[in-house]
Amino acid sequence: MPFYRSSPACGTGDHSILFGNLSTLNPREQINxxxxxxxxxxxxxxxxxxxxxxxxxxxxxxxxxxxxxxxxxxxxxxxxxxxxxxxxxxxxxxxxxxxxxxxxxxxxxxxxxxxxxxxxxxxxxxxxxxxxxxxxxxxxxxxxxxxxxxxxxxxxxxxxxxxxxxxxxxxGPEAFNQYLGLYKGYDHRINPKASNVFSTAAFRFGHATIHPIIKRLNAQYQDDPVLPNLHMHExxxxxxxxxxxxxxxxxxxxxxxxSAKLLMQDQMMNEELTERLVVLSNNGSLDLASLNLQRGRDHGLPGYNDWREFCGLPRLETQTDLNTVIANRKVAEKIMELYSNPNNIDVWLGGLTENFLPDARTGPLFACIIGKQMKALREGDRFWWENSHVxxxxxxxxxxxxxxxxxxxxxxxxxxxxxxxxxxxxxxxxxxxxxxxxxxxxxxxQESNQQEETCGFPKGVENGNFVYCSEFGKSMVIYSCQHGYQLQGEEQLTCTSRGWNFQPPVCIDINECENQINPSCHTSAKCINTIGGYQCVCTDPYELAEDGRTCLDSGRIPKGSLISIILGVTMVSGLAVLSWIVICRWTQSANGSAQANMLKDRTHLSAETDSKKHHEMKTSQPNILVEPADKIVVLSSVVKN
The missing domain is CATH 1.10.640.10 (Haem peroxidase domain superfamily, animal type)
Structure with missing residues (x-):
């Protein structure tokens, strides 16, 4: 079964040597x-x-x-x-x-x-x-x-x-209160990145909740005979x-x-995912469980016991210890048979087989990892919806x-x-x-758009926006420009007894191509300024990458080169045809001259023969020589040609 490794982050793993990290160990990390x-x-x-x-x-x-x-x-x-x-x-x-x-x-x-x-x-x-x-x-x-x-x-x-x-x-509610609790506001010290163990192992618990059958129901939530059930692979x-x-x-x-599929310790994932999984990058069927295990190893995730210790859970050292977290004895025995020691167990498999917490669909390890990640995403995000200024x-x-x-x-x-x-x-x-x-x-x-008695409703600006605030008898307007434009004039206007304290600003086009410090386009592309934006253009045969800035080799022959090749082939073909015509005509001319000389010789010979015959006829009438008729016809045809 094919497996493609995750791309390494720059400066990690073997790539760290390229960045000058020769003395320190820099483990391989993956790009999110x-x-x-x-x-x-x-x-x-x-x-x-x-x-x-x-x-x-x-x-x-x-x-x-x-x-x-x-x-x-x-x-x-x-x-x-x-x-x-x-x-x-x-x-x-x-x-x-x-x-x-x-x-x-x-x-x-x-x-x-x-x-x-x-x-x-x-x-x-x-x-x-x-x-x-x-x-x-x-x-x-x-x-x-x-x-x-x-x-x-x-x-x-x-x-x-x-x-x-x-x-x-x-x-489960207990783990939610333990690891998340109530929102206390944005904390700049919290790192909101998605942890490797969360994305590579813990949150993949969802693969075990996917049902193998897709149902389509009518308005009464009953089976629809026109739309039968479908298997996942369909x-x-x-x-x-x-x-x-x-x-x-x-x-x-x-x-x-x-309902979602219930995760059972003796039947974790349905066969639609382990026997018939289809992805666009591969022609055959794949096994999602095997891919999950290998992905964790590819990312170098520590083992199951290390993550239990990280979450404050006791390490499991023996078969008896494993039986305390996996109710199905046969499954626990099979895992020990495969891994020999609990320290060797892959974190995805170990977390998936744990007994559920009350009113939950995960065990204590995955509840911990998911809970900690959600807390980081919530409190490390300054644009979280509960933050006061959002x-x-x-x-x-x-x-x-x-x-x-x-x-x-x-x-x-x-x-x-x-x-x-x-x-x-x-x-x-x-x-x-x-x-x-x-x-x-x-x-x-809805923003108030009633005319303000003293200043009137603020004027709009072309290619820009404004926010109008009127509270406690004080009116204010804040202007901003659309992407690709910059503000010229005052950004904030306040209503005074004499009217707005400044004239509205204007939005002028930014020439992004003039930015030499932080170029809009990669050096491989040409920057062309447009109204309200810019365009990165690549020369053939390069084409623009998905980032809209970089040129990538398309693998095609350049149009200019292709035209040159076509013209070259056409010229060579033309010269070959012309040469062939000249050679043919020269050959034909040479053949014609040879035939003419041959005819001349034959005519001369014929004349001499006729003269001789005439002489013989004069001297000896009984000895007349008659030319065969067929030879006359042949000669006649040669002369005509």
């Missing part, structure tokens, strides 16, 4: 390609380049891009990727003209399974719903302001739903099933009404009302949902009408 913060990067991407691909810059409402070919009962789908044809599977009953490409979202894995695609689609719709509503409330907002405010709300909802509604059910990288087989609604009903108190009050169930109600055709989307219930007794599911009142985001 995604932001660690709970900031809805799955919706907006982790880099500006990805974010720009996802945005609809032509909209005045700050929207995200949507699919322009397909709709789900007038609701949006994710846009397709730019790379066509994409590697996603196709409907075997459709022809090539009806291709359904992979979807594009903030995370490149959005098309991995259709249930994951459904969640990505749900958040796309929620952003656009919020953006349209905010624009109606604040007509003076620019598209950039609307986009950023909607993104800010979506980021807050990700944080609320994850820590309030999901994590307590995973690690939905890997198959976005066509979402578009052609009912859209989001039947799929979300199946997710809400079907939202107003009234806005935080409204955000607390929202839930995943409300998001489903607002963005699908479902009319009844469970009050808590993470809590399994029976239909209809445990479901509520969407009319009874609370949600955000966005009016608390």
């Amino acid at each position: 390609g995604l932001t660690s913060f709970l900031d809805a990067s799955t919706v907006y991407g982790s880099t500006p380049a990805v974010e720009n691909k996802l945005r609809n810059f032509t909209s005045k409402e700050g929207l995200l891009r949507t699919n322009v070919r397909y709709y789900d009962n007038d609701r949006e789908y994710l846009p397709f990727v730019d790379q066509v044809p994409s590697p996603c599977a196709q409907d075997p009953n459709s022809d090539e003209a009806e291709r359904i490409e992979c979807f594009m979202a903030g995370d490149s894995r959005s098309s991995e399974v259709i249930s994951l695609t459904a969640m990505h689609t749900l958040w796309l719709r929620e952003h656009n719903r919020l953006a349209k509503a905010l624009k109606k409330l604040n007509r003076h907002w620019s598209s950039e302001t609307v986009y950023q405010e909607a993104r800010k709300i979506v980021g807050a909802l990700h944080q609320i739903i994850t820590l309030r509604d999901y994590i307590p059910k995973i690690i 939905v890997f990288f198959s976005p066509w099933r979402l578009i052609k087989e009912g859209g989001l609604d039947p799929l979300l009903r199946g997710i809400l009404a079907k 939202f107003t108190e009234t806005q935080r009050h409204e955000l607390r009302k929202h839930s995943l169930s409300r998001i489903i109600c607002d963005n699908t055709g479902l009319s009844e949902v469970p009050p808590d989307a993470f809590q399994l219930g029976k239909f209809p007794q445990d479901f509520e009408s969407c009319d009874n599911i609370p949600g955000i009142n966005l009016e608390v985001w």
Whole structure:
């Protein structure tokens, strides 16, 4: 089974020698390609380049891009990727003209399974719903302001739903109170990075909760004969099933009404993941459990016992010790048979097999690692939604009302949902009408646009935005420019008895290409300034990398070289043909001269013969020589030619 190692971070492992670290041991570390913060990067991407691909810059409402070919009962789908044809599977009953490409979202894995695609689609719709509503409330907002405010709300909802509604059910209320507790504010001393053991081992507990069957249910939450159940391997990288087989609604009903797989010590992962896992980078089937184990070894994670000690849990030294944390004796014996000593056990396997904590879906080790990581993400993030300067108190009050169930109600055709989307219930007794599911009142985001008696409402600036504040009889406006522009004039204006204390500023274009200290484009690319931005251009055969700044070798022959090659081949071919024509004509001319000389000789010979014959006829009439008829014809033909 193929396995690809994670890329090393610069200056670690063997690469440290290149950075001059010759005397100190510098263990290999891995690059985290995604932001660690709970900031809805799955919706907006982790880099500006990805974010720009996802945005609809032509909209005045700050929207995200949507699919322009397909709709789900007038609701949006994710846009397709730019790379066509994409590697996603196709409907075997459709022809090539009806291709359904992979979807594009903030995370490149959005098309991995259709249930994951459904969640990505749900958040796309929620952003656009919020953006349209905010624009109606604040007509003076620019598209950039609307986009950023909607993104800010979506980021807050990700944080609320994850820590309030999901994590307590995973690690249990006791571990939640022990490792997280109440929010006490931003702490600059806390490192919010995603730890290696969290991303490589602990949070992969979720692989053992994936159900092998995908259900799609009708409006009564019953099996739909038109949309039968699917095995997991039938939905890997198959976005066509979402578009052609009912859209989001039947799929979300199946997710809400079907429990996650229960992690059992003697049946941790279903065979759809260990025998039939499909990834785009490999043609065969893979084993996710084996990949998880090998990934931990690739990253050099310490063993199971070391992490138990890190969390203040007792080390396990014997089979008897192992039996205290693994109720299934046969599983404990099998682990000891394979590893010989508890110190050798891989942390992913050891943490996964532990007995669950009360009201939890993990054991004490994973509860500790997940809890500590969530605390770091919460208190090490200065933009955390509960931090006092991020939202107003009234806005935080409204955000607390929202839930995943409300998001489903607002963005699908479902009319009844469970009050808590993470809590399994029976239909209809445990479901509520969407009319009874609370949600955000966005009016608390509305800015006052009434004319200020003394100064009047502030003037807008082209290619810029402003925030207008009026409180306790004092009015103030703060201006800012859109990306690619810089402010010229006063940033902050205050209303006085004589009017605004300064004239509104203007936003002028920044020539990013003049920045020599921190160039906008890599040295391999040429920078071209545009209004409100810039463009990095690569010379053929190089093409622009995903970061939008660097040129990469495309592996193609340069167009200029290709044209030169074509012209060269054409010229050589032309010369060859011309030479051949000259040679042929010269040969033909030479042959013609030879034939003419031959004819001349034959004519001369014939004349001499005729003269001789004539002489003989005169001297001896009885001895007349007659030329055969066939030779005359042949000679005649030679003369004519």
